Amino acid sequence: MTKSYREIMEILEAFDLTRCAWSAGQLAGCDPKTVELYVARRDAGQSPFTRPRRPRLIDPHLVKIEELVEHSNGRIRADVVHDRLVALSFSGDERTTRRAVAEAKAAYDAGHRRTYRPWVPEPGMWAQFDWGAGPVVAGRQTCLFCAWLAWSRFRVVIPTWDRTLGTALACVDAMLRRIGAAPTYLLTDNERTVSIDHVAGIAVRHPEMVAAGRHYGMTVATCVPFDPQSKGGVEATVKIAKADLVPTDANLLGAYGCFADLADACDAFVDVVNARPHTETRRPPVAMLAEEKAHLHVLPAEPYTAALGMTRSVRDDQTIRFGSVRYSTPKAYVGSEVWCRVDGEELVIVARTSLGLHEIARHALSTPGNPRIADEHYPDHPAGNGPVRRPLRPKNKGEVAFLALGDGAEHWLREACATGVTRIRAKMAGSVELAALVGTPVVERALGVAAGAGRFAEGDLTSIVRHLQRGSAYEDLTCADEAYSAQAGTGVWEGFGR
Secondary structure (H helix, E strand, O other): OOOOHHHHHHHHHHHHHHOOHHHHHHHHOOOHHHHHHHHHHHHOOOOOOOOOOOOOOOHHHHHHHHHHHHHOOOOOOHHHHHHHHHHOOOOOOHHHHHHHHHHHHHHHHHHOOOOOOOOOOOOOOEEEEEEEEEEEEOOEEEEEEEEEEOOOOOEEEEEEOOOOHHHHHHHHHHHHHHHOOEOOEEEEOOOOOOEEEEEOOEEEEOHHHHHHHHHHOOEEEEOOOOOHHHHHHHHHHHHHHHHHHOOOOOOOOOOOOOHHHHHHHHHHHHHHHHHOOOOOOOOOHHHHHHHHHHHOEOOOOOOOHHHHOEEEEOOOOOEEEEOOEEEEOOHHHOOOEEEEEEEOOEEEEEEEEOOEEEEEEEEEOOOOOOOEOOHHHOOOOOOOOOOOOOOOOOOOHHHHHHHOOOHHHHHHHHHHHHHOOOOHHHHHHHHHHHHHHHOHHHHHHHHHHHHHHOOOOOOHHHHHHHHHHOOOOHHHOOOOOOOOOOOOOOHHHOOOOO
């Protein structure tokens, strides 16, 4: 049975006192041979508290095991090593091999473990940002733009619908406006909106992102992959933001009713975390930001144009097209270039005027086929979305003769064209011939009745003319209605069996 540290010290103290193994054993309450064992280890310069390793059957094969682990970069399995050792006349069991391989892998990992130098940020030097998956709002997945100043730990969280380049630049501008100044470096991950390619392991920056950094007076940099010193801070910001903003079973948050509710929750979150003392500095980030601003540089008055969104040209109808949807603009900007960006559930349209960049219109986002037209943008035009009624322009004698029958002929022609009636020209010629036989007034009236009833088949016009010649009232005419069915109902069976 292995002795404890205290028992071993009592054995050695008893031997130093009596200089006799038998007497020391009686004082320490153990066998004299145990006393001789620990005393011999101490006198030989060995630690009496560690048991020396006994010779093992696998010791002659340890060099081979280390070679296999080294060549496989510590990934080889113990069963594979055991099969090779058996081929080299090893007679031990697989359990012995597994222990030896585990020791060799532990030694290999200790010699190849990555080490890091602590990153000590300077005031006014670094700002970082990263993206996190936000909650689902109105059936759509949102994103969380999470940023912080490395020295003061001041955080900014902005919800968005996507992670495109325009959205990223808009969030960067909003982040800098909330901070009130710009740092020297902006550090982020190697996304396509920041790094478009890698050559020999070096990231190639996106030209728009480089231009934006030049506009704000800062250098855009990307972190080294798997580097916790440069990436860990903003990763922690994303983790904390998701824990407090994304509804889960742990935080018991309810679903957000709209995007504005999520934006309000993000503002409330950053107000709380920036006002409480940080774990590392023991000071509130808001108080440290006041000191760090002395090391930051002034922001330009206008944002970078790409941060305003994508460019669009205003058409002659005073509209721009964004996301396959038309949005109206004031008349003064026809033919000019404007910028469009999504802000929550709204589309913001910005144009450059003589006084600088200004917002000229704001519309609720819509879907394709549902344009957003503001009546105040068209003061000289009546409101309404009805189609323009095209004037009739007869081009041959047949069309002229048919339209000469009267308003009923025009009504019939418009309805027939809209319905997709076949052989229209032949039916128009037949109407003219029928008018020559029975008179123009009755045919003109019959054409109006046919257009109202939706009857454009062969013989329908003749049938209506006969109906009118008999003097029947117009109300007696049956009109086709998709909402009416001639099939008998089951109401007569309601009382059956009672």
